[in-house]
Amino acid sequence: MGTAYPFSAIVGQDEMKLAILIAAIEPAIGGVLVFGDRGTGKSTAVRGLAALLPPMRATADCRFGCDPSDRGACEHCRERKAGGSARSRNVPVPVVDLPLGATEDRVVGSLDLERALTQGVRAFEPGLLARAHRGFLYIDEVNLLEDHLVDLLIDVAASGENVVEREGLSVRHPARFVLIGSGNPEEGELRPQLLDRFGLSVEVKTPTDLAERVEIIKRRDAYERQPEAFVSHWQKEDIRVRHRVVAARARLAELTVPDATLAQAASLCLQLGTDGLRGELTLMRAARALAALQNDDEVTPAHLQRIAAPALRHRLRRDPLDESGSSERVERAVAEVFAH
Incomplete structure (x- = not known):
């Protein structure tokens, strides 16, 4: 389970937790937008859910984490599969942060300068979209994201594919992820084009119930003092949630x-x-x-x-x-x- 704060240990915020669970069961919904106060467990919930999900099967040497059985895998994986040499392994479900100040090259990928200089080879260096494939792409303060990155995300979210054509490179690879955006509505509105891409929108507020606030503080303190013991204590509950998600995916x-x-x-x-x-x-x-x-x-x-x-x-x-x-x-x- 690792030492991510357990999903099951999050107090309250039921609408947010349900929305993230639903997006994990049915990624075609289009992601979750979480608007509300700071410090209300938005990123904690995403990382906690990813940590409890079962590992995913990925082609062993694929830089994009392609599913070996997926027809929409990258060109490299399709070639390996056709040649009968594809190997696979279990990898954790990725959670990738897209920082506000990220350059376009860092997001979509760029020329691998080290290989270009040392080997004279034009090679692609995958970006954040490649790392997020089949997992979660988390954007804090998504309403402050620069317009050119918003346009880029809209295109990739619609197609499920990232296309990079620059510096003599022409690369396309699958980029399907659950987009989780969070922010404070007082700091600016989200562009309608991106807002429409989020399947679900939830509102989170700072708890006003005294007992609930005390319980949140107690659990957070216990986690920070002894994270392994705290995670172990909540492991059974997280496993129960995992089984529910896996069963729901199968029944969908x-x-x-x-x-x-x-x-x-x-x-x-x-x-x-x-x-x-x-x-x-x-x-x-x-x-x-x-x-x-x-x-x-x-x-x-x-x-x-x-x-x-x-x-x-x-x-x-x-x-x-x-x-x-x-x-x-x-x-x-x-x-x-x-x-x-």
């Missing part, structure tokens, strides 16, 4: 979404006036992942209601005649649609 393809449930999802989006159909698709996928996590046989209106706010609150148009927040507007629409 078997779950059916009744037409009546799809109709309610569409009615909810119509009621809220969301643009396009991404709201319905995300709501359906998230509800299906939630049903799989709960070991249910099919997706029901109850699943839609539970996941509606994270799936839709960031897709609402501003209404100058309605001063209520986006979460309140979603809750009101849910009450109206599901009352019938």
